[in-house]
Amino acid sequence: MSVTAQLKSLSLDNINPHVKEAKYAVRGELAVRSEKYRAQLNKGEKGNLPFDTVISANIGNPQQLDQKPITFFRQVASLLENPLLLEKPEVLKEHLGYKDDVIARAQKLIKDVKSVGAYSQSHGAPAIRQSVADFIERRDGYPSDPEHIYMSGGASSGVNTLLHIICSKPETGILIPIPQYPLYTATLAVLNARCVPYYLEEGKGWGTDLNAIKESLEKAKQEGTDVRAIAVINPGNPTGSTLSPEDITAVLKFAAEEKLVVIADEVYQTNVFAGSFVSFKKGLRDLQKAEPGKYDNVELASLHSISKGMVGECGHRGGYFELVGFDSEVAAEIYKFISIQLCPPVIGQCIVEMMCNPPREGDPSYELYHKEYYGIFEGLKKRAFALYDAFEEMEGVECQPPTGSMYLFPTIHVSPKAVEAAKSEGRTPDEFYVSRLLDATGVCMVPGSGFGQKEGTLHFRTTFLAPGTDWVGRITKFHKEFMDEFR
């Protein structure tokens, strides 16, 4: 250590050890390396790189991969940013093609928030929370109370809030599906609380297995863990699957018996390619209706976001969570906690409102909205199956059919020779595979170890957001060469 370093306050040895323990592979070493390649190519310095473009299949970032924003949302947002434009409705309509409902929505939202440059209430503007509650009621057929809606900066910030409240000591445990989106394990690490893993059933389309959950809970209890909640991601990230209504009911009944808060991460609720989405809120209300009084104790926090689905507005950091069955004193602590960071981005709140309350049949903007929305949906579905078909053709790769979200999470079987080669680089075999893939093709994916996987299995996660199919061909070619090299 240099003299200057010795005189510093902070070093890797004395900063928060819980931050150090956190792992977040989605933006880890490979992502950083892919950004370097991209910068290199952008500067026209291709050098020895054997590819012309970088494909960021490591992260669900639709607009980075050329998904076009929904016109209605962005037209309204432009007026929210510059309300002076509303003084010239004839220019907007005649020269810029803004429809009456665009103008009306902007006027309404400005009334609701006063200015997108002003702080809102800590949990969001009241009229926006009302609109979210109305959406939930239409979706589920059960009432929703705007006072129980909390706007958030993407769903990530909502998960951070909920885990902060629930994790009260180092022994606190949260049941987390494995594989999982690493926001959960990373946040639990920072909070010095315990991840209680429960494995999803890959062979059954990555469904929940109640016996596996029970076993995990019992094992955790024996180890002195105070398990307080169960997280479910539906549709699944990274699994690309949608839970059956039976799985949802089973989890809710189990949570009721075991006094567990249910954290339902439902940010992919519109990315469903088979059957239709059933929310945990609806599942819970159905149970409560069928057997009055029996499930009144269940505490459910359900999260949604503008980052995913056909909206894809990640950069705007908008989302919400709804609390069901929470104690009012606990809710007051949640309110105080989020107040410390003042409020979520207000323009993001407005886009949440539009996602929840888009143009309806008969509205001037409906036709275009409908065309754009389903155009994106069909494009995603098509690419999901194209990628799935490609994986099906690959030697040593097995993939569950895509039924939801934006990802595929295939199993890969590699040879002992590849395992050895990985070891010699200090990498796990899945990291090694994905690292080689990046260097050979410019396609950035995330190894299964970044999400968790059953011991002895190997996976990788890829989005199917990138346009075209050229990049799928790159993967197929690489895979064949990799398998041949390490045969």
Added chain:
Amino acid sequence: MSVTAQLKSLSLDNINPHVKEAKYAVRGELAVRSEKYRAQLNKGEKGNLPFDTVISANIGNPQQLDQKPITFFRQVASLLENPLLLEKPEVLKEHLGYKDDVIARAQKLIKDVKSVGAYSQSHGAPAIRQSVADFIERRDGYPSDPEHIYMSGGASSGVNTLLHIICSKPETGILIPIPQYPLYTATLAVLNARCVPYYLEEGKGWGTDLNAIKESLEKAKQEGTDVRAIAVINPGNPTGSTLSPEDITAVLKFAAEEKLVVIADEVYQTNVFAGSFVSFKKGLRDLQKAEPGKYDNVELASLHSISKGMVGECGHRGGYFELVGFDSEVAAEIYKFISIQLCPPVIGQCIVEMMCNPPREGDPSYELYHKEYYGIFEGLKKRAFALYDAFEEMEGVECQPPTGSMYLFPTIHVSPKAVEAAKSEGRTPDEFYVSRLLDATGVCMVPGSGFGQKEGTLHFRTTFLAPGTDWVGRITKFHKEFMDEFR
């Protein structure tokens, strides 16, 4: 406790005790009550309320109090939200008054971020960080490295990040000025770390007192506290004062000797009414230049925001911090930590860019920008002194002259009778005064206890953002009646 409550997982008794300990009065009980009054008045249900409008002087929220956004920023933002408008430059220019530099800036920023709906790099878009670094270099006359700039969701999120990294155990302590903005104490409470208070010198315009800081540090060391950093808020919140260059130098020298990270909260750097702003970065580089090698160990994190100043874009949640002298491994952990929440709002990042790089003399938008910017500045200054003059006239009130930020923090002396009346309501005398003020006038302020104050002293904090002077008259009238009632 009801049967249902007993079957729940979460109650006030078992949630995170550190969240419960956190206090955040800026959005506490009085703020909630004032919002209720506002909602009541908006519905036309005045009832017995002795006022017609609520004045939210509890929080620095300029646009909620009718401060107009800067036109250039919002015109560009409207194009970022709807880039299709850029296809019709003639309509923008001829019918909507958008100047060429507005269009050029929007084109540049869209190139930089691809879409405001896409995630950026975790610490912000590279070209925006470059622009921030260029601004810092122009401001201070010393270079700044864009790789050391971290965009954040307002400065609050930056403070949260820094404290998360530094606080490694319950014994970790951070020197915090008292009075302080409660973000600091609240975040330390959540992190289960220690606030090491050092009192500012009210009699000397709320300057830092090196002897007081030394005493606090020694006392903390004796109590087993591992003090790792010193926070400074300059210009001050809630104090309304600007530190002298001598105070800044003294703090930096002290930090170098004691191996303390300096957290410089400089969000009010353009709200300076006397002298000119000197950044801690400049102060540090000056010291390093004067005595080469002697201060190389200093670690400085300097924060800025679009929420304050003449920009006032709180709702957009934009800000940044610059790290100076940090170990690269520590910086890598900061990068990982912020990655878990993906990225700050991208439109907020773009407004940071515009704040740092506004229209310059000769640019088409410069004249209007200049007029708006200095119009707001002069308005704030005028109201600051009008309020100060009013306080000077009030019996039992003493106030330091306003030299910076958006607040005044006068001392108030109340009679023993008022102290008694407060006690019977279970309130501190300053809370009692401010609560009475709200009920009588609709003006919402924050009691000094929300920021910390020397024992035996009483204060309140008010912004001077509200337009007009009617509300100042309301305070004067209330104060006289309060003093008379409790004489």
